[in-house]
Amino acid sequence: MTSDVKVPIEPAAFSLPVRVYIEDTDAGGVVYHANYLKYFERARSDWLDTLGVSQRTLLSENCQFVVVSCQLDFVRPALLNDQLTVALQVERLRAASIDFLQQALRNGELLCRAKIKVACIDALTKKPAKLPDVLMQHLQS
DSSP states (O other): OOTTTTOOOTTOSEEEEEEOOGGGBOTTSBBOTTHHHHHHHHHHHHHHHHTTOOHHHHHHTTEEEEEEEEEEEEOSOOBTTOEEEEEEEEEEEOSSEEEEEEEEEETTEEEEEEEEEEEEEETTTOOBOOOOHHHHHHHHO
16 A cells, blocks of 8 residues: 555645435445546536636537546545545646546545546537636636
8 A cells, every 4th residue: 555545635726525325326335436537527517616617608608628538546435425525636737638636535534536637629629629718817826
């Protein structure tokens, strides 16, 4: 076991509380692995909201985000009724993409970590597009 297993992202740029419901678990009461992707997506969406960047507005301007890669490491299981903290930070910012580090934690204990790359595309052509100026201004400040 590596020494970083229980170390949360420092400092987390954003965190979201998430409760584990029965619909999130398998027959054994353990969070189904794909649901971590949903938790991480919710955190990224809420993070954008805290920046004052509305995904609805971005879509109306033909800006859409897509996940182009993700790597997940499952460290410990999350269980039914657990109260989780889903944290994120921007690892790397490029003209048309953002690399995120994300974690799901229970009382500070690392359960799952992820590296997720999200790209901006033109919603009409589905081709890469520059990140919106309003988002770049928030991220570069």
